[in-house]
Amino acid sequence: MLYVKAPAKINLTLDVLYKREDNYHEVEMVMTTIDLADRIGLSLRQDGKIVLSSTDQFVPTDQRNFAYQAARLLQQRFKISAGVTIKIEKEIPIAAGLAGGSTDAAATLRGLNVLWQLNLTLDELADIGAEIGSDVPFCVYGGTAHATGRGEQIREISAPPTCxxxxxxxxxxxxxxxxxxxxxxxxxxxxxxxxxxxxxxxxxxxxxxxxxxxxxxxxxxxxxxxxxxxxxxxxxxxxxxxxxxxxxxxxxxxxxxxxxxxxxxxxxxxxxxxxxxxxxxxxxxxxx
CATH class of the missing domain: 3.30.70.890 (GHMP kinase, C-terminal domain)
Incomplete structure (x- = not known):
């Protein structure tokens, strides 16, 4: 089984500028990842199915789950015949404002890029992640970033002072x-x-x-x-x-x-x- 770390994020700033015509809000944020993380286990399946489980009973294990959506999107986009078993070991509390679902999706994208030998860049994975949720592109990259648009336009910046x-x-x-x-x-x-x-x-x-x-x-x-x-x-x-x-x-x-x-x-x-x-x-x- 391939394991991928899925760290939480915090917002050092979160500004909302205006409501856009597409009903999203135009935002400007500074975000950074922290050492509180879920662990995503991925193992190859030959039957083409996506099977998801979680150590937290309140996490959905069907198509409502962002990690499930990430696997389905890659599978359809690149016509992958293989499936995957996804195990989410939760440490990040759910519905907490820490991007738990988004970081699980991002880790799934990074992991399946290896497991399914897709050879995509982080930029390509982030673009795919933007179709799932606004926080997913940042979580694909991790680190510290200045985010604009609806949160999906990411510019890497220096690491913050240690604390x-x-x-x-x-x-x-x-x-x-x-x-x-x-x-x-x-x-x-x-x-x-x-x-x-x-x-x-x-x-x-x-x-x-x-x-x-x-x-x-x-x-x-x-x-x-x-x-x-x-x-x-x-x-x-x-x-x-x-x-x-x-x-x-x-x-x-x-x-x-x-x-x-x-x-x-x-x-x-x-x-x-x-x-x-x-x-x-x-x-x-x-x-x-």
């Missing part, structure tokens, strides 16, 4: 469509994406912390007081900067001191189960 990332996900479900639907673009405070890009380029940790921003955060905070509590608790416990990732409900804190990481994690564990302390990965994926 710890503490994540906490409350037990609430968040609908991305509902959060975008509740957004009033005439009232939001837009993050300064250019300042964030400059902070990363100059490896300036304090400036990176200062420029964190997510226009979706206020919408989610109004709907889910649990997210407000986690954000407040993280700030009081000593995180250098705190932000919600994606449409939520996961909140992350940046911390440059390992001693403070333990204190923050312990404080959060009394409030919610899904708490993680990880590092940023920073580096792009390489083709096997």
């Amino acid at each position: 710890w990332v503490v994540l906490a996900k409350p037990k609430v479900g968040v609908s991305t469509a509902d959060i975008y639907g509740g957004l009033n673009l005439t009232q939001v405070k837009h993050p300064n994406t250019q300042e964030m890009l400059q902070a990363i380029e100059q490896c300036d940790y304090k400036a990176m912390c200062r420029e964190l921003g997510n226009v979706l955060e206020d919408v989610t905070l109004k709907l889910h007081p649990e997210v407000v509590k986690i954000k407040s608790l993280m700030e009081r416990s000593g995180a250098d900067a705190v932000l919600m990732s994606g449409s939520g409900p996961t909140v992350f804190g940046l911390v440059d001191s390992e001693i403070r990481v333990s204190r923050i994690v312990n404080a959060l564990r009394g409030f919610c189960e899904d708490v993680y302390a990880v590092r940023m990965l920073g580096e792009r994926h390489k083709l096997a």
